[in-house]
Amino acid sequence: MYDMKKYLDTIEETIAKGPFQADWGSLSRYRVPEWYRNAKFGIFIHWGIYSVPGFGSEWYSRNMYIKDSAEFKHHVETYGKHAEFGYKDFIPMFTADKFDPDAWAELFVRAGARYVVPVAEHHDGFQMYESEISRWNAAEMGPGRDVLGQLKASCEKKGLQVGASSHRVEHWFFMGHGREYDSDVREPMERGDFYWPAMPEPEDHFDLYSEPAPTEEFLQDWLVRCCEIVDRYRPRIVYFDWWIQHCAVRPYLQKFAAYYYNRAAEWGSDAVINYKHDAFLFGTAVPDVERGQFGDVKPYFWQTDTAIALNSWGYTSSNDFRPAEDIICDLVDIVSKNGCLLLNVGPKPDGTITEEDTAVLLKIGEWLAVNGEAVYDSGVWRKYGEGPTQIVEGQFSDGIRKNFTSEDFRFTTEGGNLYAIALKCSGDGIYCIRSLGIQDASKQANFNGIIQDVEVLGCEERPEWSRDEEGLHIHSSFESKAPVTFKIKVT
Numbered sequence: 001m002y003d004m005k006k007y008l009d010t011i012e013e014t015i016a017k018g019p020f021q022a023d024w025g026s027l028s029r030y031r032v033p034e035w036y037r038n039a040k041f042g043i044f045i046h047w048g049i050y051s052v053p054g055f056g057s058e059w060y061s062r063n064m065y066i067k068d069s070a071e072f073k074h075h076v077e078t079y080g081k082h083a084e085f086g087y088k089d090f091i092p093m094f095t096a097d098k099f100d101p102d103a104w105a106e107l108f109v110r111a112g113a114r115y116v117v118p119v120a121e122h123h124d125g126f127q128m129y130e131s132e133i134s135r136w137n138a139a140e141m142g143p144g145r146d147v148l149g150q151l152k153a154s155c156e157k158k159g160l161q162v163g164a165s166s167h168r169v170e171h172w173f174f175m176g177h178g179r180e181y182d183s184d185v186r187e188p189m190e191r192g193d194f195y196w197p198a199m200p201e202p203e204d205h206f207d208l209y210s211e212p213a214p215t216e217e218f219l220q221d222w223l224v225r226c227c228e229i230v231d232r233y234r235p236r237i238v239y240f241d242w243w244i245q246h247c248a249v250r251p252y253l254q255k256f257a258a259y260y261y262n263r264a265a266e267w268g269s270d271a272v273i274n275y276k277h278d279a280f281l282f283g284t285a286v287p288d289v290e291r292g293q294f295g296d297v298k299p300y301f302w303q304t305d306t307a308i309a310l311n312s313w314g315y316t317s318s319n320d321f322r323p324a325e326d327i328i329c330d331l332v333d334i335v336s337k338n339g340c341l342l343l344n345v346g347p348k349p350d351g352t353i354t355e356e357d358t359a360v361l362l363k364i365g366e367w368l369a370v371n372g373e374a375v376y377d378s379g380v381w382r383k384y385g386e387g388p389t390q391i392v393e394g395q396f397s398d399g400i401r402k403n404f405t406s407e408d409f410r411f412t413t414e415g416g417n418l419y420a421i422a423l424k425c426s427g428d429g430i431y432c433i434r435s436l437g438i439q440d441a442s443k444q445a446n447f448n449g450i451i452q453d454v455e456v457l458g459c460e461e462r463p464e465w466s467r468d469e470e471g472l473h474i475h476s477s478f479e480s481k482a483p484v485t486f487k488i489k490v491t
Contacts (some may be wrong), residue, residue, distance in 0.1 A: 002133050002192065007224045011259050020261040022254040027284035030261060032301050033270040035161065036237070036286075038377040039114035040335050041368070043361075044165070044239075044305055044344035045151075046313040048122050049142070051349040052090040053078075058314030058346070061087045061124040062201075065178035065185060086184030087124065087175070088194050096143035099351025101154035107353065108160060111361035112368030114376070115161040117239050117342060120148050120229050123170040125194055129233070133225055136194045143351075152233055163237025163272070164229050168222055170243045172214045173201040191221055205243065206277070213248040223252050230260050237272040239288070239305070239342075245279035253280060274303055274342075276395075288342075293330065295393035297337040297384040304334050306398045307344035308360050315346040321356040322398075324363035325482045329404055329423045331364070332483055333391065335375055336384040336410035336421075363482075370458040371485045374412050374419035381411035381418060382447070386435050389423075409433055418488040420472075425480045436472035436488070449490045457485040 015022050020029070050060045056071045057063075063071035064087060079085040108116055121127045127137035129148035139146045152162045175198040178185025189196040197218055202210035214222075229235065238260060244253060257273060257280070264271035273285035288303045308327065309319035331341045343364075345357040368375060387408030392400050404423035412419045420433050439446035454465045456478045463476035463486075478484060 002224075004220060004224055007227065008220060011223065011227055011255060014262050015255065015258045018262065019265060020258040022251075022258040024254065024281040024284060027254065027257050027261070028281065030257075030284050032286060033236075033272060035270075036115070036272050036340070037301055039161065040340045040375050040378070041113050041331060041364075042115035042117060042163075042340065042342045043108045043111065043113045044307070044313075044342045045116070045118040045347065046122065046307075046344055047147070047347045048119065048128060048314065049087070049090045049094050049124060049126050050122070051315040051347065052093045054314075054316045054349070056316060057312035058122060060314075062174050062177065065175065065180075065183060067177075067181070082178065082181075082183035082185075086178070088184065091126070091142045094142035094349055096138075096145065096147070096349070096351040099143065099145065099147070099347075101147075101151045102157075104151060104353065105154040105158045105160065107358060107361060108155065109158045111365040112372060113160065113343075115163060115237065116151070116155050117163040117165050117237055118148055118151055120164040120166055120233075121225065122167045123174040123241075125168070125171045125174070125196075127225075129164075129229065131225075131228060131232075133221070133228060134192050134194075148229075148233060152235075161236045162233075163239060164233060164235040165239040165241070166226050166229065167241040168225055169214070169246075169249060170241065172197060172218055172243075173199050176201050191217060206245075208245060208247050210246065214246065219249060219252045222249075223256055226256050227259055230263055234263075234267060234269065236270070237274065239274040240276075240279065242276045242279075242290070244275065245277045249279075257284060274305075290395045291399075292395040292397040293334050293339065293391060293393070294337050295391045297380055298339070300338070302339045303342055304330070304339055305342040305344065306330070307346070308357050309344075309346060310399050313344050313346060315348050315354065319346065319354070319356070321360065324360045324367075326401070327360065328364055328367050328482050329402065330398070331375070332410045332421050332423065333385070335378060336380065336412055338380050367482045371421075371483070373414060373417075374421060374457065374485045374487070376414075378412040378414040378419070381413050383411065383435060385410040386433070387423070406431060409435075411435070416489075418490050420486045420488060422484045422486070425478070425482075425484050429476050429478070431474040431476070431486075432471040433474070433486075434471040436467065438467055438469050452489040452491055454489075455487045457487055 050058045063069045064075040130139035130146040131137045155162045175195045185195045274288040291306045293304050311320045347353050389408045406424045406426035408423040410421045441448045459478040465474045
């Protein structure tokens with residue numbers, strides 16, 4: 001059995017040495033690294049055993065044990081009864097025989113990404129990395145490869161920053177429905193076993209005080225798993241999924257943050273933690289909005305995580321993929337509001353990335369190759385944008401089509417330039433940016449700068465432009481299915 005006490009002692013010793021202690025007051029001294037603020041665009045990767053059945057979503061391991069669910073019916077019809085073929089029996093089928101980390105890294109670079117965050121452990125409890133804590137990991141089973149380690153090496157060779165994502169805390173209840181009838185989840189188990197602890201699922205996933213609450217034994221196991229990822233892989237980002245906001249987890253979040261930040265300081269590096277639902281005290285880590293965004297610019301840095309597929313984070317045979325142009329619009333909107341975008345792909349069980357995911361990534365990369373100066377390293381302007389289309393604020397809103405118009409603009413600044421990005425190309429080539437009209441200089445809220453020149457990124461022909469009280473008028477013959485960027489030289 002893994003020596004948990006020894007690792008817990010190491011964690012306490014590292015925290016005691018500082019500079020961060022395991023309390024919110026100390027952790028409030030955290031500052032977001034400059035590289036992360038400037039990166040703007042990253043790749044999320046949900047890849048694991050759940051890609052083998054490729055049905056429903058990455059929650060297959062939970063849903064297949066819930067009677068009357070589509071996954072339950074599919075499982076019985078396709079693989080047999082749960083007592084004879086359970087979720088663990090997919091592991092030998094998870095061969096990853098075509099997994100090429102160098103090819104993945106090359107694709108992510110071509111997509112224009114600056115950082116990559118693979119899921120190190122999902123709710124199903126299978127570690128996609130080499131671990132001393134449990135033998136249920138990709139290095140010892142299934143692929144027989146340290147997926148996280150190999151991908152990190154390939155990405156870093158390409159200049160990409162690499163993080164890791166832990167969804168482990170939900171494993172407390174994720175397999176619990178399998179205990180309700182004759183299934184393989186009812187087998188005797190202890191800490192370190194694949195299905196352990198398989199507790200009853202809360203009726204409300206957002207009940208901060210739901211019972212049964214995670215035990216000390218489970219939370220200590222969670223903590224050392226997270227710290228092992230930090231020590232073994234030195235991730236620049238650690239992303240946490242929801243449910244860490246449960247009251248029982250809070251003290252362990254403080255311990256992890258102090259340990260992670262202190263270890264990064266030891267290494268002369270920096271660290272980022274992504275969280276949801278106020279799991280961390282504001283200012284101690286970076287807030288994340290799942291499958292959604294904010295309606296207005298924020299004074300603090302934040303992140304959206306979303307997926308190319310609307311219906312699943314992992315691979316399924318029926319994924320519903322979003323158009324690249326819609327995702328580019330979201331990227332621009334998010335960056336204009338002081339955020340960054342972490343965009344997910346779901347590889348197949350053999351280790352290949354789907355043609356649909358690949359096509360979307362390459363289209364985004366083509367756009368960024370031309371328009372990236374308005375995105376990377378950029379800052380916010382005095383207002384994020386203008387236009388008639390309203391953004392639905394909040395999580396799980398990415399399925400709502402925005403239907404932007406050529407009157408919808410987003411603003412960024414970089415290198416002394418102002419960028420106005422039209423979220424849709426005008427059919428007649430005529431644009432009017434109302435925020436840049438000639439305005440009353442006595443009203444300080446207005447723009448009173450001098451516009452020297454306007455150009456369209458990706459277009460050799462200079463546009464015609466003029467300015468009056470109505471706005472900055474631009475006429476350009478440039479055509480594009482994706483957003484159009486105007487580079488405006490202002491003095």
